[in-house]
Amino acid sequence: MPSVLVHHDLPIAKRLEGRRDDLTVVPASNRDEALEALPQADVFVVNPTNWTDDYVSRLTAGDWVQATSAGYARFPVSEFRDQGVILTNASGNYDAAVADHAMSLLLALSRRLPAFVDRQRRREWGRELGGDLVDLAGRTLTVCGLGNIGEAVARRALAFEMDVYGVKRDPADYDGHLSADRVLSPERFQSILEDTDVLVLTVPLTDDTHGLVDRDVLEALPESAFLVNVARGEIVDERALIDALEAGTIAGAGLDVFAAEPLSEDSPLWAFDETVVTPHVAGRSESFVDRFVDLFVRNYDRWRAGEPLENQIC
Numbered sequence: 001m002p003s004v005l006v007h008h009d010l011p012i013a014k015r016l017e018g019r020r021d022d023l024t025v026v027p028a029s030n031r032d033e034a035l036e037a038l039p040q041a042d043v044f045v046v047n048p049t050n051w052t053d054d055y056v057s058r059l060t061a062g063d064w065v066q067a068t069s070a071g072y073a074r075f076p077v078s079e080f081r082d083q084g085v086i087l088t089n090a091s092g093n094y095d096a097a098v099a100d101h102a103m104s105l106l107l108a109l110s111r112r113l114p115a116f117v118d119r120q121r122r123r124e125w126g127r128e129l130g131g132d133l134v135d136l137a138g139r140t141l142t143v144c145g146l147g148n149i150g151e152a153v154a155r156r157a158l159a160f161e162m163d164v165y166g167v168k169r170d171p172a173d174y175d176g177h178l179s180a181d182r183v184l185s186p187e188r189f190q191s192i193l194e195d196t197d198v199l200v201l202t203v204p205l206t207d208d209t210h211g212l213v214d215r216d217v218l219e220a221l222p223e224s225a226f227l228v229n230v231a232r233g234e235i236v237d238e239r240a241l242i243d244a245l246e247a248g249t250i251a252g253a254g255l256d257v258f259a260a261e262p263l264s265e266d267s268p269l270w271a272f273d274e275t276v277v278t279p280h281v282a283g284r285s286e287s288f289v290d291r292f293v294d295l296f297v298r299n300y301d302r303w304r305a306g307e308p309l310e311n312q313i314c
Contacts, residue, residue: 002304005041007034007050008068010284015293020300043303045296048074049261049280059085064303068292069283070094070149071232072313073205080314087313088299092148093291094283099152101282102200102230103160105254108276109226110134115273134224137161142196144212145203145231146183151176153200165192167203193220198228205232215240224251230282233258242268245275256282 003024006013013027026041028034031052038044038058046055047068053076059065061084067075070091080087108114111133119126141157143150146168155177157164164182168174171183184192186208193199199221203209213227213236221227227250229236238259244250245268252274258267261280269275299309 002042003040004043004045004300005034005037006045007031008045008047009050010289012045012068012289012292012296015289016296019293019297022304023300043300048072051075056083059083061085064088064309066090066296066299071204073232075313077314085314086309088309088311089313090292090295091311093288093295095148095152097285097288098149098202098230098282099156101256101278102153102202102228102254103156105228105230105256105276105278106136106198106200106226109228109252109254109274110136114276136198138163139197140165140192140195141198141200142167142192143200143202144189145201146174146176146178147202147204149230150200150202153202154178157198157200162198165196167192190217190220193217194222196221196225198226201227201229201231201235203231203235205234209235211235211237213237213241215243218244218250221250223249226250226252226254228254230256233261238267238269245269245272250274252276254278256280 001022001024003026005026005028006016007028013025016025026037028037035054035058038055043064043066045066045068048071051074056076056079064086067089070089072087072089075087077087112129115129137160140163142165143153144167146166150166154164154166158177164178165184166178166182167184167186167189169186171185174183215237218240241253245253254276255269256278257280263269263277269277302309
C-alpha cells in the first residue's frame, strides 16, 4: 500500500486520512521525524519552509515530492531529475487568496488602516488623517509576474478602476484581461516604473528575478508609490527598501514575504509607519487545507493510474 509522508504545520495529514482506502498517511512534526520516515514513503508532501537538502539522499527513483506551494525555487530540481524523483507544485491553488491579500495590503497602505487601528485601541477619534488617504481609481498599478496569481491581482485592480499594466516573460503567450499594449516584456519593466503608483510582485523566484527590485527600481518609482510583495522575499533588496523608506523616496510597502523568515525581531521593517507586515500567509485561508487536499487526491489518482500529474515540474 502506498504511503504519503506529510511535513507541514497545518493539518494536511489529518484531512488526508480516509480520502483513499489504499493510501497510508504518515505525519511528521519535525525534520528528524521526516528524515526517519522518508525512506519508507512513496510520496512526500512538504512546504519550502520545511524543506532541507538532507532529504535528497532519502529519496529514490520513482518517489514523488508534492510541494504545498506554488513556488519551488527551494527544491533541488536538477537533482530530482538526475534521481528520477517526481516534483509537483500547488500552482493554481493560491490565486484568489494571494490576490485578495495583495489588495488587502494595498488598501491598508492607501487608507492608512494601521494608523486608524492604533487610534481605535487608544479610543481616539481624530479625523485629520483623512486628508492623507489615497484613492485607487485612476492610479497605475503594475503587476510584475502575469501568471495565475498576477492575473488575479490584475482583475481585482481593474475592478477598482485602476490603470493596470503587467510584466510577463513572453507577452505573446498572454491571454487575460489586459489589452496587448498593457502587457510588457521584462526588458520594458524599467520604462513603466516612473508612471507606476503601485508595484505588485507576483513573479516566481529565479536567477533572473533574484534582487530584481533593487535601488535602481526603487529610485525609478515615484515618491508616492507603494510596493506590495506577495511573491518571494529575495526578489527585493531589503536593505535598499529600508533605505528608501527611511529617506521617504517610497510611500510605503506591504510585505508578506522576506529574504529570511521569520523576519528578524530587530528588522527595521517592523517599525515603519509606512509598512504593513504579514507573516507569509497570503496563500492561506480557512479553505486552504481542503483545496490542497483536493488537489493532492486528484494527483494521487493520476499517479496510481500512471497518468501525467497536474503541475509536474520534473
